[in-house]
Amino acid sequence: MIKWFSNLKVRYQLLIGMIFITFAALILISQLSYTYFYRRNTSEVLKKAESSVHMAGASLSSQFNSLSTATNHLLVNEPFPQMISDINNRNFTGYAKYFSEITSLTEPFLQNHDLVSNVLICGEDKIVFSPSSLGISNYFDKLFPEDIWSYPQINVLPTRHSSSFRQGDVIPIAYPVSSNLTTSSLIYRDQPGGRKARFLLLIDTAQIRAYFERMSNRYTYCMYLADENGNPLDLSKDQYPDFFLPEIKTWISREESTAAGTVRQGPEELFLTMEPVSFCNLKVVHVTRKSALLGDTKELRSFFILVWFACFLASVLLSLALSNLLTRNLKTLSKIIEKINDSTYQKRTEFPHTDEISLLGIQLNRMYDTIQLQLEQIKEEERKKARAEIQMMSEQINPHFLYNTLECIHFQVLNGHGQTAGEMLESLGRYLRTTLNVGKTFVSVEKEVEHVTLYMEIMNRHSASGIQFKADVDPSLKDLLVMKVLLQPLAENCIKHGFSGMVTGFEPVPPQIIISVTSAGNGRIRIQVSDNGKGIDIKKASALMRAESPESKNHFGLHNIYKRLQTCYGGQAIISFTSIPYLENSIIIEIPVNPTGS
Structure with missing residues (x-):
């Protein structure tokens, strides 16, 4: 390659050299600019994501803590202590009375807390008390397929469809409750030897999703609520199967405070930002796909390509003009030398400029005149010598x-x-x-x-x-x-x-x-x-x-x-x-x- 380039005419060497330098400079500038804008855009998006999850985490922490306090106030009012005590002690009389009294207490509670769509009180016999229904024993296993009695503390369960109440998807929060009428106290744990009771808050999933939608930006792939093990609570696996994968769940469960990181899922790279919620170790997770960031830079890349081609075309034309200008006198010198070699250099070529090549041309003319004079002298001497030698030999x-x-x-x-x-x-x-x-x-x-x-x-x-x-x-x-x-x-x-x-x-x-x-x-x-x-x-x-x-x-x-x-x-x-x-x-x-x- 170097030998081929060295054998080219100076004009083409200059042309190729200038085009190569321009090409390399454009590629470097384009790559640096693209990388700079991509990183800046990524940094801004991640800052927005961090801000969003921080606000969502703080807001949900406030709402869940407020809801927990309101739930405490609700459960200490009759007939909840008596009802919970009856469940613990296997006393199943007076359900109709409880129903009317519970309804009068829960209606203001539901009106003051938009996130809650309904409440349930149930025992191990699956008899359910609710303001909406006296009993849903036949539907209980469908609504709660998991063993809610095995959780010894307050637990938030993943979203599920609550068709019996015509309320759409709900996120249950299960409170293990026990009541001691002697001491008039409410305990959030199960009494040894007694029947277990659960107070269930059914959080409206649509409300959570709507809130996350408001907190999202155009780069957000998804924003959701997860438990301490990284399991999504307000998403279904059918809608977002990626977030139920072990890689993402492991990353979420490993982080305990505000954190940001990346997880590769096949060809896609996901940017994750997490903020803990001060309730049941919940976590707000924000996800941005790298392809979304790259998609935003496609217009920038198209702009760079257009500018690159325009600059490259202009550089080619300018390089042609510049190489012609720089090699014009070199061509003249080459023609002079060619004529000298062919002994046809009769009319002198004048060089009116004072650049180095023009000065070289002037010196070439002078050198040619000197050589011609010397050659004439040598030829004359050779002719004389030849005549003498021929004469002598003949x-x-x-x-x-x-x-x-x-x-x-x-x-x-x-x-x-x-x-x-x-x-x-x-x-x-x-x-x-x-x-x-x-x-x-x-x-x-x-x-x-x-x-x-x-x-x-x-x-x-x-x-x-x-x-x-x-x-x-x-x-x-x-x-x-x-x-x-x-x-x-x-x-x-x-x-x-x-x-x-x-x-x-x-x-x-x-x-x-x-x-x-x-x-x-x-x-x-x-x-x-x-x-x-x-x-x-x-x-x-x-x-x-x-x-x-x-x-x-x-x-x-x-x-x-x-x-x-x-x-x-x-x-x-x-x-x-x-x-x-x-x-x-x-x-x-x-x-x-x-x-x-x-």
């Missing part, structure tokens, strides 16, 4: 060839062959005129062919080689200029390496050298020098030709030609070899029609 004469030719002429003179000696002197003079032509690097094809022809005439005169020589030149090419002394070293190479060691008269065919000058197309000339000698070691010839210095003077001619071709034509000159021993061995040279040094 004017080198094989001393053995010259000595042998002069001795041959001398021999012809001594033997009285004056005409032959004269012809040899004429050929040698014409040959040396081309070789020693100072100041010229290039001659016409016709002159170069004439030069090698004279060389072959001289060689055949002073030796018994008898080499057949043929030059085939395209008439349209005879006036074109080629490097001077190109063909003679190649012909000499054929004689020296192709025919050396061969016994005259025993060859399969007479030795011959053929020179061909033709067009190679695309403005190039093809020169081929062939012989039918022993053959060419192409690999060795190529290596010796391109070596810095020839292995021996025996290979000087080929090496000399290669160096002079490279100096005159550069990389445009190509030399190749083909070899079929005793049939055709060729050195092929391709050069441009117009040499650069002419």
Whole structure:
């Protein structure tokens, strides 16, 4: 990834870098803002929940304590002590009398306490006294399926439906009561050996639920009343099964004072706030679901997403504009360098500004001018050096060839062959005129062919080689200029390496050298020098030709030609070899029609 990024253009590096920084900044700001608002909202909701349960706990504590005091005052008035004593002592007479007297006492009590929907007085025989009915023995087991006689103290029971009184759901508060007529005292416990009696306050569940609804806020999932074991008292399991689970009940039963905490229920997380009620260890519980808090932040999240996309789009556009602005001069510099590499930088690009990149461009122009001047000086020196080197190499004469030719002429003179000696002197003079032509690097094809022809005439005169020589030149090419002394070293190479060691008269065919000058197309000339000698070691010839210095003077001619071709034509000159021993061995040279040094 880093390598890929490093290979990008600066423009795209800046663009990607700025977009990445903007993207990261937006993500960070959005996440921090979302987290901040969520936590603040959660904190406010929990504070409201704490305030609500505190007020509800205090209010219910006051109401239940007031109700308990009123219940004490009610039960000490006749006929309640006598009725409770009769129940304790198994005396079951005078129920009708009790009914009318109880009714007159409980009506003001029920009117003054809205939470209480009815009261009941019952014994273990399930005979019930109530202002609404003389007896509900048949319905007692349905109304109280639990064993209410096993509770030794005041106990609040969970809500249930009271259809016999047409009063809806009620929460029973069971008072264990005993009466001692001798001492005229009322005791809230069971007398040993006597029958048990219970005074039951039926609290209207709807009133409790309505009160909790008023104390709730829009984040409240549920607010309810629980006993000391965490069992909901004003809720049914069918409506709110979550609050009857062991996790929540355990948390409620564990806390004894005002507390707040969380309980996870499956995928949902519940925020619980609890406040104790100073009556029978009751507790007010407030529950908020985390999903409700998150739901409230959905609008905030949508807002952040919208703002994020708008800012991101704006940052992309601004990044494009900024990257173009910052890399504009870099593009200009890149184009200048590209033109310099292609040798097409003719018109100078001006940089009117004074920023760092513009100053770099100005310095680049100055450096280019300096380099161009230095290159011209170097080229001029190289041209002079090349001319001198070419002139030196092209004017080198094989001393053995010259000595042998002069001795041959001398021999012809001594033997009285004056005409032959004269012809040899004429050929040698014409040959040396081309070789020693100072100041010229290039001659016409016709002159170069004439030069090698004279060389072959001289060689055949002073030796018994008898080499057949043929030059085939395209008439349209005879006036074109080629490097001077190109063909003679190649012909000499054929004689020296192709025919050396061969016994005259025993060859399969007479030795011959053929020179061909033709067009190679695309403005190039093809020169081929062939012989039918022993053959060419192409690999060795190529290596010796391109070596810095020839292995021996025996290979000087080929090496000399290669160096002079490279100096005159550069990389445009190509030399190749083909070899079929005793049939055709060729050195092929391709050069441009117009040499650069002419």
